[in-house]
Amino acid sequence: MTGLRELQRQRVHEAISTAAVALFLERGFDEVPVTEVAAAAGVSKPTLFKYFPTKEDLVLHRIADHQGEAARVVRQRAPHERPLEALRRHFLDGLARHDPVTGLNDDPEVLAFNRMVFSTPSLVARLFRHMSLDEQALAEALAETTDDLTADLVAGQVLAAQRVLARRNVELLVEGRPLEEVEREAVRAAERAFSLLPSEV
Incomplete structure (x- = not known):
C-alpha cells in the first residue's frame, strides 16, 4: 500500500508540475495565478501547496x-x-x-x-x-x-x-x-x- 500511495503522490506531483510549466512558458511566470495552475492540474489550491510550498517551487523543483x-x-x-x-x-x-x-x-x-x-x-x-x-x-x-x-x-x-x-x-x-x-x-x-x-x- 505504501508503494501505491507513493506512486500516486509522484503522479500528482508530476501532473501539477507539467501543467504549471506549460502555462508559465506559454504566458509568463508572473501572468499565471496559482489557482489556474491548480485547475489545469485537476487539484485544489490547498492540495497544490501541499506538493509545492511556493509558486517558485513549481518551477525550480526541476x-x-x-x-x-x-x-x-x-x-x-x-x-x-x-x-x-x-x-x-x-x-x-x-x-x-x-x-x-x-x-x-x-x-x-x-x-x-x-x-x-x-x-x-x-x-x-x-x-x-x-x-x-x-x-x-x-x-x-x-x-x-x-x-x-x-x-x-x-x-x-x-x-x-x-x-x-x-x-x-x-x-x-x-x-x-x-x-x-x-x-x-x-x-x-x-x-x-x-x-x-x-x-x-
Missing part, C-alpha cells in the same frame, strides 16, 4: 536533483584528484552532455525554461536560495581538505562561476547562435573560469 551536487563531486572524486579539478571535470562533462543545468541545451522547451528562470526576478531570487544551500554544502566538503575560510571563499567562487557560465550559455543560444559554436565558447569560458580559482585547492 533542479532539485542537482541539490548538493558540487559537494558530492568533491567527496566522490578519484584518489589524488584535487577538489577543484574534480569540479572542473564535472562541469566540462556536463557541457559535453548538454546538461540543461549548464545552460548549454538548445531544446526549445529547455531553452524557454532557462530563459524564463533567468529573466524572472522571483525565480532568480529563489535560485540564489538554492545556491546558498549548495554553497554551504560545498564549503563543508572543501573544509575536509583545507581551512574553513578558504573553503567558504572557494565554494562561493565556484558556484558563482557556474551560474555566470550557465547564464551566458543561455543568452548566446537565445541569440540564435548554433549549439556547436556556443559549445566551443562555453568550454573555453569554463576553462578560463576555473583557471582563475586557486590552484592549490
